[in-house]
Amino acid sequence: MSESFLFPEQLGAYYARVAVREFPLLTRLREETAKLPSAGMQIAAEEGQFLDLLIRLIGARRCVEVGVFTGYSSLVTALALPADGFLLACDINPQTTAIARRYWAEAGVADRVRLELAPAVQTLDAELAKGEGHYDFAFIDADKTGYLDYYERCLRLLRPGGLIAVDNTLWSGSVADPRQRDPDTQAIRAFNDHVRADQRVDFCLVPIADGVTLARKR
Numbered sequence: 001m002s003e004s005f006l007f008p009e010q011l012g013a014y015y016a017r018v019a020v021r022e023f024p025l026l027t028r029l030r031e032e033t034a035k036l037p038s039a040g041m042q043i044a045a046e047e048g049q050f051l052d053l054l055i056r057l058i059g060a061r062r063c064v065e066v067g068v069f070t071g072y073s074s075l076v077t078a079l080a081l082p083a084d085g086f087l088l089a090c091d092i093n094p095q096t097t098a099i100a101r102r103y104w105a106e107a108g109v110a111d112r113v114r115l116e117l118a119p120a121v122q123t124l125d126a127e128l129a130k131g132e133g134h135y136d137f138a139f140i141d142a143d144k145t146g147y148l149d150y151y152e153r154c155l156r157l158l159r160p161g162g163l164i165a166v167d168n169t170l171w172s173g174s175v176a177d178p179r180q181r182d183p184d185t186q187a188i189r190a191f192n193d194h195v196r197a198d199q200r201v202d203f204c205l206v207p208i209a210d211g212v213t214l215a216r217k218r
């Protein structure tokens, strides 16, 4: 577990010890990613475990992910899917996603993942052109100013009862600090207000890792 702004130090250490049971290949991916300057973009181990549980709980077969980076959350997703499951993985970075591809292959799940290297709005719109309501689960974890665009598209892609998980919705606490007026913080505040008012979904902002908002399509 990375250091958390949500826990006092002692409880954080206890939580890290008892709450996380990480698949060895995911640990290796975390260690490899830690060497990159952008390592902070990777989701926390406890969040990966949470996503794994959600995907299994809803029996998801078709998933979409916006923001792959080196592949931690996509590997979690692909491993949680049944053998005939499918993940549409969206990113724009060929270098970091080359690492992801390597881990999907090593885990034996590469055939479940289709990586699209293009702005995610473009990929999601192309998918929507094929039809709506044919996905079970979506994970949004890319540029924060795009969150509303991704959420609206993913909602249309989901079946009723499908689930969207959105990362970083507490943004290390910046969202609660009125002095923080940067575009990312503002975008996350706008996103949080939007979901709370959205009667098309049941929702919960779960204070795990950097905040994960769950929205279930009604």
Ligand SMILES: C[S@@+](CC[C@H](N)C(=O)[O-])C[C@H]1O[C@@H](n2cnc3c(N)ncnc32)[C@H](O)[C@@H]1O
Pocket: 041, 042, 043, 066, 067, 068, 069, 070, 071, 072, 073, 074, 090, 091, 092, 093, 096, 118, 119, 120, 121, 141, 142, 143, 146
């Ligand atoms: C926070 S990282 C994702 C972390 C990843 N979920 C993980 O578990 O390691 C955000 C990713 O979003 C990608 N990204 C940024 N803008 C994007 C866009 N317009 N379309 C698709 N991906 C984008 C970045 O290239 C980066 O890899």
